[in-house]
Amino acid sequence: xxxxxxxxxxxxxxxxxxxxxxxxxxxxxxxxxxxxxxxxxxxxxxxxxxxxxxxxxxxxxxxxxxxxxxxxxxxxxxxxxxxxxxxxxxxxxxxxxxxxxxxxxxxxxxxxxxxxxxxxxxxxxxxxxxxxxxxxxxxxxxxxxxxxxxxxxxxxxxxxxxxxxxxxxxxxxxxxxxxxxxxxxxxxxxxxxxxxxxxxxxxxxxxxxxxxxxxxxxxxxxxxxxxxxxxxxxxxxxxxxxxxxxxxxxxxxxxxxxxxxxxxxxxxxxxx
Amino acid sequence: xxxxxxxxxxxxxxxxxxxxxxxxxxxxxxxxxxxxxxxxxxxxxxxxxxxxxxxxxxxxxxxxxxxxxxxxxxxxxxxxxxxxxxxxxxxxxxxxxxxxxxxxxxxxxxxxxxxxxxxxxxxxxxxxxxxxxxxxxxxxxxxxxxxxxxxxxxxxxxxxxxxxxxxxxxxxxxxxxxxxxxxxxxxxxxxxxxxxxxxxxxxxxxxxxxxxxxxxxxxxxxxxxxxxxxxxxxxxxxxxxxxxxxxxxxxxxxxxxxxxxxxxxxxxxxxxxxxxxxxxxxxxxxxxxxxxxxxxxxxxxxxxx
Numbered sequence: 225x226x227x228x229x230x231x232x233x234x235x236x237x238x239x240x241x242x243x244x245x246x247x248x249x250x251x252x253x254x255x256x257x258x259x260x261x262x263x264x265x266x267x268x269x270x271x272x273x274x275x276x277x278x279x280x281x282x283x284x285x286x287x288x289x290x291x292x293x294x295x296x297x298x299x300x301x302x303x304x305x306x307x308x309x310x311x312x313x314x315x316x317x318x319x320x321x322x323x324x325x326x327x328x329x330x331x332x333x334x335x336x337x338x339x340x341x342x343x344x345x346x347x348x349x350x351x352x353x354x355x356x357x358x359x360x361x362x363x364x365x366x367x368x369x370x371x372x373x374x375x376x377x378x379x380x381x382x383x384x385x386x387x388x389x390x391x392x393x394x395x396x397x398x399x400x401x402x403x404x405x406x407x408x409x410x411x412x413x414x415x416x417x418x419x420x421x422x423x424x425x426x427x428x429x430x431x432x433x434x435x436x437x438x439x440x441x442x443x444x445x446x447x448x449x450x451x452x453x454x455x456x457x458x459x460x461x462x463x464x465x466x467x468x469x470x471x472x473x474x475x476x477x478x479x480x481x482x483x484x485x486x487x488x489x490x491x492x493x494x495x496x
Numbered sequence: 497x498x499x500x501x502x503x504x505x506x507x508x509x510x511x512x513x514x515x516x517x518x519x520x521x522x523x524x525x526x527x528x529x530x531x532x533x534x535x536x537x538x539x540x541x542x543x544x545x546x547x548x549x550x551x552x553x554x555x556x557x558x559x560x561x562x563x564x565x566x567x568x569x570x571x572x573x574x575x576x577x578x579x580x581x582x583x584x585x586x587x588x589x590x591x592x593x594x595x596x597x598x599x600x601x602x603x604x605x606x607x608x609x610x611x612x613x614x615x616x617x618x619x620x621x622x623x624x625x626x627x628x629x630x631x632x633x634x635x636x637x638x639x640x641x642x643x644x645x646x647x648x649x650x651x652x653x654x655x656x657x658x659x660x661x662x663x664x665x666x667x668x669x670x671x672x673x674x675x676x677x678x679x680x681x682x683x684x685x686x687x688x689x690x691x692x693x694x695x696x697x698x699x700x701x702x703x704x705x706x707x708x709x710x711x712x713x714x715x716x717x718x719x720x721x722x723x724x725x726x727x728x729x730x731x732x733x734x735x736x737x738x739x740x741x742x743x744x745x746x747x748x749x750x751x752x753x754x755x756x757x758x759x760x761x762x763x764x765x766x767x768x769x770x771x772x773x774x775x776x777x778x779x780x781x782x783x784x785x786x787x788x789x790x791x792x793x794x795x796x797x798x799x800x801x
Contacts, residue, residue: 338557339586342581344546345578345581345582346550348548348550348553348578348582349553350554351554352554352557353554353555353557355554355555356554356557356560359536359555359560366554379547382542382546383550383551385547386541386547
């Protein structure tokens with residue numbers, strides 16, 4: 225486990241470096257939102273939680289992963305490239321002329337299951353996929369990674385009701401609870417707390433995790449295929465927006481800002 | 497019209513268990529048979545249309561062919577973003593079935609009227625729009641929508657006014673049908689207004705004016721070639737629809753005409769650019785908006801002066 229965690233931490237650092245250079249090269253992109261969920265993505269894909277195969281994209285029994293907070297896609301692209309879904313060399317084309325790597329999660333990209341970026345869509349898509357698995361008596365799981373600010377979209381709460389009503393225990397929602405949204409802290413804009421109680425009240429099993437600790441993430445998701453509650457599962461992952469670069473951390477202005485000059489050098493140094 | 501559509505869909509679903517029907521607490525007697533006989537292919541998702549469309553897209557991504565059903569505003573306007581992003585961006589086989597074209601729900605007011613749906617759905621890439629005018633075309637469009645690979649919007653009425661088609665093996669692949677040919681003018685109509693167009697054409701014929709009547713049942717993709725050919729040589733063209741004159745078939749046909757290089761005297765007959773806050777029978781509301789057959793006839797006679 226210890227060696228595995230060190231390896232995952234190395235991968236996360238590599239992903240954060242890739243994200244920085246992709247966005248700096250493009251002159252655009254959501255770096256801080258991508259850093260917030262980097263460790264969750266690395267844990268899911270490279271910590272052997274998700275059942276996917278880069279050599280068989282259409283595998284019917286693969287787990288489905290939806291990045292509902294599509295603005296965090298730079299991290300997802302880097303993870304998918306590292307796993308061999310498409311060449312790592314393609315990452316540098318991010319949002320540039322002719323690239324298929326869009327600034328929001330693009331379903332044309334190998335390994336990306338859904339086109340997201342319009343917030344509040346992913347949970348319903350995941351519920352549909354989980355429902356299809358039940359209908360077809362398949363054992364794959366549907367994972368949806370949501371931003372916390374995104375939960376202000378009412379459509380999520382429709383989907384929460386739907387998932388618990390239909391006993392979609394093969395649906396796992398992970399909330400990237402960094403407590404920030406585009407302009408300010410979530411609790412300043414539109415209160416989300418008590419967040420875990422809200423999910424529970426909507427009929428979900430709820431767990432919390434440290435969204436930057438592989439020990440915490442892997443142990444929280446360790447029994448993911450043998451849960452007995454019969455309910456969909458929400459994991460509220462406590463995270464820091466901008467995690468990995470000190471001056472971006474927990475700072476609203478870095479939602480959609482690209483470092484330049486000394487900032488860029490410092491970011492590179494911290495991620496080295 | 498609704499009965500025939502869902503009866504036809506029931507037969508399709510009986511043969512293909514990939515066909516799933518989701519409804520957002522919108523019923524019809526005909527749906528009871530579907531829900532009772534095919535409980536594994538039917539879900540009332542509750543009054544939650546945004547989730548309904550997302551679930552439909554998720555099912556469609558997993559190999560299902562999904563029909564979603566509600567009164568028109570709630571399956572088109574309320575969920576425009578979900579249809580746009582989740583369904584159309586990925587060209588998924590999700591078929592939005594809306595009931596209550598125009599002012600079908602005449603007593604229920606603007607919340608339940610459908611004046612803007614064609615305009616919205618027509619703007620979406622990948623979307624096919626089918627607009628039946630009677631029971632036979634309605635039943636046929638259940639099959640046609642099933643055979644059409646991507647997203648489809650079907651604009652239904654609750655009831656048929658009177659039959660337009662009689663041949664059970666009518667071919668609806670052309671996108672439009674010339675119901676009668678006349679050399680003096682052309683009325684291009686869709687939905688139940690096709691019946692009104694036929695009545696107006698009858699009235700005009702009593703005055704020795706011969707009208708061509710076209711049923712434009714597939715609003716998107718428009719068969720531009722056939723439409724251009726059908727109106728070629730006619731000087732006067734009118735469109736007739738129970739939809740806002742902004743963005744409906746009047747707009748669609750005017751776009752074709754404007755780019756045709758031919759000159760026409762052209763008029764859009766439809767609902768004016770305002771909400772209808774009057775109540776009563778549908779016929780009464782038609783009269784208020786100059787959409788009664790005799791009023792249509794008068795408008796066309798004015799055009800011919």
